[in-house]
Amino acid sequence: MSFGSRVQAASLAYGPVCVGIDPHPGLLEQWGLEDSIEGLERFAATCVEAFAGQVAFVKPQSAFFERFGSRGVAVLERTIADLRHTGSLVVLDIKRGDIGSTAAAYATAYLDEDSPMAVDAVTVSPYLGFGTLTPFFATAELNDAGVFVLALTSNPEAPQVQHAVTESGRTVAGSVLAQLKAANEGLEPMGPLGAVVGATIGETDEDLDIGGPLLIPGFGAQGGGTGDLDRLFGHLPPERLLVSTSRSVLSAGPDAGALRAAALDLNEQLRRS
Numbered sequence: 001m002s003f004g005s006r007v008q009a010a011s012l013a014y015g016p017v018c019v020g021i022d023p024h025p026g027l028l029e030q031w032g033l034e035d036s037i038e039g040l041e042r043f044a045a046t047c048v049e050a051f052a053g054q055v056a057f058v059k060p061q062s063a064f065f066e067r068f069g070s071r072g073v074a075v076l077e078r079t080i081a082d083l084r085h086t087g088s089l090v091v092l093d094i095k096r097g098d099i100g101s102t103a104a105a106y107a108t109a110y111l112d113e114d115s116p117m118a119v120d121a122v123t124v125s126p127y128l129g130f131g132t133l134t135p136f137f138a139t140a141e142l143n144d145a146g147v148f149v150l151a152l153t154s155n156p157e158a159p160q161v162q163h164a165v166t167e168s169g170r171t172v173a174g175s176v177l178a179q180l181k182a183a184n185e186g187l188e189p190m191g192p193l194g195a196v197v198g199a200t201i202g203e204t205d206e207d208l209d210i211g212g213p214l215l216i217p218g219f220g221a222q223g224g225g226t227g228d229l230d231r232l233f234g235h236l237p238p239e240r241l242l243v244s245t246s247r248s249v250l251s252a253g254p255d256a257g258a259l260r261a262a263a264l265d266l267n268e269q270l271r272r273s
């Protein structure tokens, strides 16, 4: 089943919420856990218990695992294995991007089903040139996986690069979005190539109708709300929108039931709005 079909099915079944698994030092403390490998293991296992098969999308943030070295990466690997094929799609947040030959190695590491770290989709950065992402797209296609390309990110520093105007007269973000749209063209119910567009970007004239999924961070802790979602994305099919939030759901922990309830409540709220 294509990634686009899987996104549509998961979103229709559960709603648009993508819960970020970000074992942030502040959250570990809030959950009464040590900022240690044992704390990380407990945090990740609780997230699996709370969210696996309960929400459409989960997005582990690799950085918070990598900071514990190889043992942290081993926890990430186990977390991915426990989350996959439960009904929830795993979007691994790695924001990788490099020259083509190295990009091919990253693509194999995360999108080849034979890899121990294989996931349903990854986040990538286009700032070495959109063409360097080709190995990610090719490996995704072979494995029915997806790729989310940074376009209009949620952080306040983003416009400096993303709003810059290119030789074509388009902005950098507009150029990324246009290339994704061209690559997704004709694919139903949507193509496998997504864009990252923050809920916090304010107004935009860019064409967000790329024929693929949008990963929408910045909802909750970074200030994005339902009004922003309606204004920016209300014209798009809802099953293409992955509303990503980490801290605002995770702060309901450490009880797995309370975490699950927070995610399900948010899905209800977004479905109604």
Ligand SMILES: O=C(O)c1cc(=O)[nH]c(=O)n1[C@@H]1O[C@H](COP(=O)(O)O)[C@@H](O)[C@H]1O
Residues within 6 Å of the ligand: 020, 022, 061, 093, 123, 152, 153, 154, 155, 196, 198, 217, 218, 219, 220, 221, 222, 244, 245, 246, 247, 248
């Ligand atoms: O790709 C992302 O998920 C992402 C893109 C972006 O533009 N902004 C952004 O905050 N993120 C990630 O989304 C998560 C934000 O978490 P909260 O602000 O706690 O909801 C972090 O893991 C960020 O790395």
